[in-house]
Amino acid sequence: MAQQGPTAAQVWSDPAFATAWLGGDPDGARDLLALPRTIAAQLVAEEKPEPELVVDIASGAGKFLSVLLTAFPKARGVWTDVSETMLGQAREDLADFGDRVTFQVGDMQALRAAGLPEGVDVVLSSRASHHLDRAQLHAFYQEAAGLLAPDGWLVNLDHIGPEDVWDRRYRSVRKKHWAPRKPAPKHHHNYPLTSVEDHLDGYRAAGLTEVDVAWKAFYTCLFAGRRPQG
Numbered sequence: 001m002a003q004q005g006p007t008a009a010q011v012w013s014d015p016a017f018a019t020a021w022l023g024g025d026p027d028g029a030r031d032l033l034a035l036p037r038t039i040a041a042q043l044v045a046e047e048k049p050e051p052e053l054v055v056d057i058a059s060g061a062g063k064f065l066s067v068l069l070t071a072f073p074k075a076r077g078v079w080t081d082v083s084e085t086m087l088g089q090a091r092e093d094l095a096d097f098g099d100r101v102t103f104q105v106g107d108m109q110a111l112r113a114a115g116l117p118e119g120v121d122v123v124l125s126s127r128a129s130h131h132l133d134r135a136q137l138h139a140f141y142q143e144a145a146g147l148l149a150p151d152g153w154l155v156n157l158d159h160i161g162p163e164d165v166w167d168r169r170y171r172s173v174r175k176k177h178w179a180p181r182k183p184a185p186k187h188h189h190n191y192p193l194t195s196v197e198d199h200l201d202g203y204r205a206a207g208l209t210e211v212d213v214a215w216k217a218f219y220t221c222l223f224a225g226r227r228p229q230g
Ligand SMILES: C[S@@+](CC[C@H](N)C(=O)[O-])C[C@H]1O[C@@H](n2cnc3c(N)ncnc32)[C@H](O)[C@@H]1O
Pocket: 005, 008, 009, 012, 013, 057, 058, 059, 060, 061, 062, 063, 064, 080, 081, 082, 083, 086, 106, 107, 108, 109, 125, 126, 127, 128, 131
């Protein structure tokens, strides 16, 4: 595991921390990320109306995977994450999908060793890669892209570090109008977070095309790109 990885991965492996984070994660109407998750499924559906295999990396309780499996009833899903606490929660939250989901504990910084399948139609991740620095992020994208089938999608919904002037504006507006009822427990981040450009560069360096920011609000972006055919 790379140098900054253990701090991030270890905190999520602490059951008290993971449980506190899950308890504060907004649900229902207060979940601002419901929209980009749905947009991700709709964009995939435009090009791939019946994806067979979806892998969600650092899946947590499986919120993103759940949206894709609901949108694509014939798809199978692979949940993967480093945290046993998240595994327990995901088994409960994804139970309705039955044997369509398989669970694989593994490290997002060592995807090859995690024993994930290849030929994947959609590789997802959300709210996890911001723990990585630029070099680690690019290595992650390289490995994630390697799991894709030709024409497969890599979709990442994650937080970025904006320029200072935008950081101030976002922080102020969020505090005034969008403060969560229960803030997430504090955990380690490598500031400054990687930028939009770091992500787009990483996608392209991994050989992905049609790369774009499909949705953005404040610090959070929906990145999407495809592995070219052949
Ligand atoms: C903020 S939660 C997001 C969970 C889920 N993707 C979502 O958006 O609801 C971050 C997740 O990343 C996982 N994680 C952190 N470091 C990891 C690593 N090195 N390998 C795999 N998972 C990791 C944590 O266990 C946690 O489930």
